Amino acid sequence: MSSIRTDLAMEARELYSQQNKDMDGIESESEEEGGIEVTRVRVTSLKGEVKLGKPIGNYITIEAGGIKEGEPEFEESVSHRISEELKTLLELNRDSTVLVVGLGNWNITPDSLGPKVVGKIMVTRHILELIPDQVDERVRAVCAVAPGVLGITGIETGEVIKGIVDMVKPDVVLVIDALASRKTQRIGTTIQIADTGVNPGSGLGNKRMSINEESLGVKTIAIGVPMVVYAHTIARDSLDILINEQFNKGEAGAEFYKSLGEMQEEQLDAMVKDVLTQGFGDLVVTPKEVDMLVEDVSRIISEGLNLALHDNITLEESRRFLH
Amino acid sequence: MSSIRTDLAMEARELYSQQNKDMDGIESESEEEGGIEVTRVRVTSLKGEVKLGKPIGNYITIEAGGIKEGEPEFEESVSHRISEELKTLLELNRDSTVLVVGLGNWNITPDSLGPKVVGKIMVTRHILELIPDQVDERVRAVCAVAPGVLGITGIETGEVIKGIVDMVKPDVVLVIDALASRKTQRIGTTIQIADTGVNPGSGLGNKRMSINEESLGVKTIAIGVPMVVYAHTIARDSLDILINEQFNKGEAGAEFYKSLGEMQEEQLDAMVKDVLTQGFGDLVVTPKEVDMLVEDVSRIISEGLNLALHDNITLEESRRFLH
Amino acid sequence: MSSIRTDLAMEARELYSQQNKDMDGIESESEEEGGIEVTRVRVTSLKGEVKLGKPIGNYITIEAGGIKEGEPEFEESVSHRISEELKTLLELNRDSTVLVVGLGNWNITPDSLGPKVVGKIMVTRHILELIPDQVDERVRAVCAVAPGVLGITGIETGEVIKGIVDMVKPDVVLVIDALASRKTQRIGTTIQIADTGVNPGSGLGNKRMSINEESLGVKTIAIGVPMVVYAHTIARDSLDILINEQFNKGEAGAEFYKSLGEMQEEQLDAMVKDVLTQGFGDLVVTPKEVDMLVEDVSRIISEGLNLALHDNITLEESRRFLH
Amino acid sequence: MSSIRTDLAMEARELYSQQNKDMDGIESESEEEGGIEVTRVRVTSLKGEVKLGKPIGNYITIEAGGIKEGEPEFEESVSHRISEELKTLLELNRDSTVLVVGLGNWNITPDSLGPKVVGKIMVTRHILELIPDQVDERVRAVCAVAPGVLGITGIETGEVIKGIVDMVKPDVVLVIDALASRKTQRIGTTIQIADTGVNPGSGLGNKRMSINEESLGVKTIAIGVPMVVYAHTIARDSLDILINEQFNKGEAGAEFYKSLGEMQEEQLDAMVKDVLTQGFGDLVVTPKEVDMLVEDVSRIISEGLNLALHDNITLEESRRFLH
Numbered sequence A, B, C, D: 001m002s003s004i005r006t007d008l009a010m011e012a013r014e015l016y017s018q019q020n021k022d023m024d025g026i027e028s029e030s031e032e033e034g035g036i037e038v039t040r041v042r043v044t045s046l047k048g049e050v051k052l053g054k055p056i057g058n059y060i061t062i063e064a065g066g067i068k069e070g071e072p073e074f075e076e077s078v079s080h081r082i083s084e085e086l087k088t089l090l091e092l093n094r095d096s097t098v099l100v101v102g103l104g105n106w107n108i109t110p111d112s113l114g115p116k117v118v119g120k121i122m123v124t125r126h127i128l129e130l131i132p133d134q135v136d137e138r139v140r141a142v143c144a145v146a147p148g149v150l151g152i153t154g155i156e157t158g159e160v161i162k163g164i165v166d167m168v169k170p171d172v173v174l175v176i177d178a179l180a181s182r183k184t185q186r187i188g189t190t191i192q193i194a195d196t197g198v199n200p201g202s203g204l205g206n207k208r209m210s211i212n213e214e215s216l217g218v219k220t221i222a223i224g225v226p227m228v229v230y231a232h233t234i235a236r237d238s239l240d241i242l243i244n245e246q247f248n249k250g251e252a253g254a255e256f257y258k259s260l261g262e263m264q265e266e267q268l269d270a271m272v273k274d275v276l277t278q279g280f281g282d283l284v285v286t287p288k289e290v291d292m293l294v295e296d297v298s299r300i301i302s303e304g305l306n307l308a309l310h311d312n313i314t315l316e317e318s319r320r321f322l323h
Helices: A007-018 A047-050 A067-070 A073-089 A113-116 A127-129 A157-169 A233-248 A251-261 A265-275 A291-308 A315-322 B009-019 B047-052 B067-068 B074-092 B113-118 B125-130 B159-166 B231-245 B251-261 B265-275 B290-309 B317-323 C008-021 C046-052 C064-070 C072-090 C113-118 C125-132 C156-166 C233-246 C251-260 C265-275 C290-309 C316-323 D009-021 D044-054 D065-069 D070-088 D113-118 D125-130 D157-168 D230-245 D253-260 D265-275 D291-310 D314-323
Strands: A026-031 A034-041 A057-063 A097-102 A142-146 A171-182 A190-194 A219-230 A285-286 B026-032 B036-043 B055-061 B097-102 B142-146 B174-180 B190-194 B219-230 B283-287 C027-033 C038-043 C057-063 C097-102 C139-144 C172-181 C190-194 C217-228 C284-285 D026-033 D036-043 D057-065 D096-103 D141-143 D172-182 D190-194 D220-231 D284-286
Touching: A007 A026, A007 A034, A007 A047, A007 A057, A007 A190, A007 D026, A026 C284, A034 A047, A034 A073, A034 C113, A047 C233, A057 A127, A057 D141, A067 A073, A067 A291, A073 A190, A073 A219, A073 A291, A073 A315, A073 C027, A097 A157, A097 B047, A113 A171, A113 A285, A113 D057, A113 D314, A127 A142, A157 A171, A157 B219, A219 A291, A233 B097, A233 B231, A233 B265, A233 D220, A251 B009, A265 B231, A285 A291, A285 C097, A291 C113, A291 C190, B009 B036, B009 B055, B026 B047, B036 B074, B036 C113, B055 B074, B067 B074, B067 B219, B074 B190, B074 B219, B074 B290, B074 C113, B097 B113, B097 B159, B097 B290, B097 C290, B097 D284, B113 B290, B113 C233, B125 B142, B142 B159, B159 C156, B190 B283, B219 B231, B231 B283, B231 C284, B283 B290, B290 B317, B290 D253, B317 D125, C008 C027, C008 C046, C008 C057, C027 C046, C038 C046, C038 C072, C038 D113, C057 C072, C064 C072, C064 C290, C072 C217, C097 C156, C097 C290, C113 C172, C113 C290, C125 C139, C125 D125, C139 C156, C156 C172, C190 D157, C217 C233, C217 C290, C233 C265, C233 C284, C233 D230, C233 D265, C265 D230, C265 D284, C284 C290, D009 D036, D009 D057, D026 D044, D036 D044, D036 D070, D065 D070, D065 D291, D070 D190, D070 D220, D070 D291, D096 D113, D096 D291, D113 D291, D125 D141, D141 D157, D220 D230, D220 D291, D230 D265, D253 D291, D284 D291, D291 D314
Parallel strands: A097 A142, A097 A171, A171 A219, B097 B142, B097 B174, B174 B219, C097 C139, C097 C172, C172 C217, D096 D141, D096 D172, D172 D220
Antiparallel strands: A026 A034, A034 A057, A057 A190, A190 A219, A219 A285, A285 B283, B026 B036, B036 B055, B055 B190, B190 B219, B219 B283, C027 C038, C038 C057, C057 C190, C190 C217, C217 C284, C284 D284, D026 D036, D036 D057, D057 D190, D190 D220, D220 D284
């Protein structure tokens, strides 16, 4: 099932475990509360890294399907949960400076999540430097940039960020990115927080450089939200479901399955490509209303960040600040 | 294959003819020139109307896959072709007034084609009324509106248009709409021109009233471009391809097919729904770059209209006018 | 002082009263509460109409300079005040239908107030028609359109509205428009509510047709907010202040004034034109941040409307509806 | 006349020379061709620097009032002229890398010129690095960023640029910025090219750090276009014109002037502040259509840059590249 692309460690683990028993190097646990399910996947060794295609580290996934209902209270509880989970990885001091980086292309709606989050961050670093007396002691130094993508700037996104990090010298870098998942119900409702940063090929923008602690020289946490499923994934999943259904149908199914045995992964992929011929670039599946969805999700994420980055700030205060 | 939605008469005909021989009430012919294929489907009787689910009338489809290459010369040749085909249906007089209507929701990228076209139309009616002496005799009276959608205005789009038609009394109404097709390669590359207007349930915005000669009291021509394929269609098409492949595999295939014989359309649809669970609204497949695509296609369409609505106007002149 | 343009009846009255004693046909009274000053100007006769250049009717002006501070509580109190004043003119029944019309050009930032307000209105008419059982009894039928401007559509704005009114048959039309005032401190902080509609030449868009009860056949209330001062007004006001200062300086002032006596209004205007040569269209004075200002003011106005048009709706409820 | 703010060296020189004879340290010459006037101001010594408030260096001003007419041919000739003047300062080699920086706030229309120009630059550096074989030899390595402003990022713009310069190591930095001028007719029609970079307090965004060769360690050229006149300048200019008119009126004028002699600059400024009370931030004068103007001017500038940065590129080619 190599042709199914997912940026979620949790989904990579699910896919892997469907066909393998040996979970050595991969730990996972889940809990649910108030309609929000949190799954913690830990890749603990190189073995695990190879199995999932995800670097050693922690991957916290917050699933909040209820976001679809549009209830402000529920959305606020998601922001609070993001804040709490984020804090466990951030370990900020009183004087920490945080750089928030919104990855992605602002001209491509589903890829514009990062820049949209950045536009709603409580940016305070300059105020603390220029008029420290007028700033509440709960406020930490936060700065934020949306560096654009290679095709727009001609510069590797990692290079732009590295240059800014070298000037600003933040204690932590928080990278926001739009992801691709495997399942449509996770679009706009699932948030992954990882202390491994962003790695080549991940996200909608296909980075080619790592953006992580190793490349930047400072702790780097990535926050990602699936905004699309690749059309190819949808088509392949449909085939798999049909094949499994048939297999469970007794003799005829067995016969069918035998014939399928001769079908390679490549053949199934080729079949799907017949359905998906098109020439403009990757085909993606999104809700028709993805423009509004990006708006909503970026607000939920940015409020989670505002709560996490400053001490004892209320949502009311962060909204008033941004007003 | 009832669950596959297409707004193109040409595709409806294709789907119908795959499983039926009796094409009574449906005529079709194609020609190709300079990389542009033109198919003319004619629904000639109620029988044809029932078969295709499209009203009696003419449906001209311009397929221009080369649009993907982004060559200005080719795009201009598509605009010219749109103009020529449109003129055969328009039959304008020297003093005709034309109302261009851009259907769709400007807040939903793939549904914003109509409003985007309207923004690039050479609007001249007011100039001809206020300062007729300063207007070139080749210029016809053109006005243009984007009436919004029911969810935004609280008024049926057809009602808004009818109200404006009653005031302006145009000789022809041209309605632009974003469509759904069955095949991904037609997204942004295929233009349908129909003298039957727009009918309930068609387009991305799910109109509930007809917008046609009968409802408006004036000749109404619809121009539509597929901007999405429904995700459901992609998934169903994948299943159909797999099933057909298997059928052609001799004995095992025949066995498999027998077992499939017991599967209802509804079962296949249910299977697909398992893959496509999500809660925000319809899932659509688009190129990731649909924002730019809408921009490009709206320019090609609007230039086709500008060429068709005025006499012997050049593209250079229409661009200068809009500058 | 004929060259100073203002759309506010209150300012027209101020200007008139500076040079005239006879206020026959014009009534005016003011009250202040909670930082909001409300002035009610009543033009009671044709005499008053000629004096002010404003039709017979009621003009309620709400001045809320505190909007500049950006305090959410104060802004909400302004919305409540708009709602209360509006209700005195609206006189809605349980079954009244209201059409909200946002005048102005969405491509010109300070003129985009009307369309921006329309985008934040609780639109309910279609819900009441389609699924009346699911609608709260406090909700009234509200629909909303932004008809564009003559240069964009080629149709007089009044014609478009008349056409829609004839189809929808609302009981009241509420027209929102961006205005020009005389004083910069009123930009974005003053709201005029008038039962005389919108009249030729008023607003930033220079309408040429009346949009009022006479032209539409239904009660029409206009809500306007100054978003610009014409640069010409600024320059002329500067001259007037200098001239008055000099006049108060005793003998030299008297001498100077005598020499000014020979200066015509036209000469002063010509002088100002020397300063304001430019060729792109009217020069306007706005705060540099007018993009954000239009956003804020449109929210305050739309919330005032949402409170006024439905019964006992809270701001919380209207925000949730629009979410 | 200290209260009149201008970012144009040419205007600073005009203002200075109205009241002073000693032009030591300042050189200036003009030429006109095809409706375009080019003025070259050279500040040659610290004396000149103090007089004009502009650092030692070259300031080329291109005045093209005809831009208002919107003729494509004329606009193209302006782009060509920008290219030619720019080349005299750039001195590029075959292998030079150029970083284009668009200063300004994309949320404030008249300040969004820089980011808008960046969006229309032929960005090629990544293509030359990744697939050098596929690139025409005339193409030079160009990259481009819009770093945002202090209030949005929390980081000094100069710091962001310095960080990127240290990573990318360009041979030249080209900084685009929206300016304030003294005269309304220069809005959107005048282009200043300076080899002194951008200095504190200049531009609409009020930088506080220099962005020049000294701070970046690499040749830095600034391209600026006035997009506003401060309202204060308009008001003060009106007063000055009135005062001068009166002075030329013989005896009464002389008397008046004597009385004015007692008026300080500060008094005139205070008078103007009476007219311009407002609380949202700086009041600026712009054409009402500034949104469209920024669009047009950014195209003219970016095309000038595209012509200058690559060898023997035509406008047709640069447009096709960006398509």
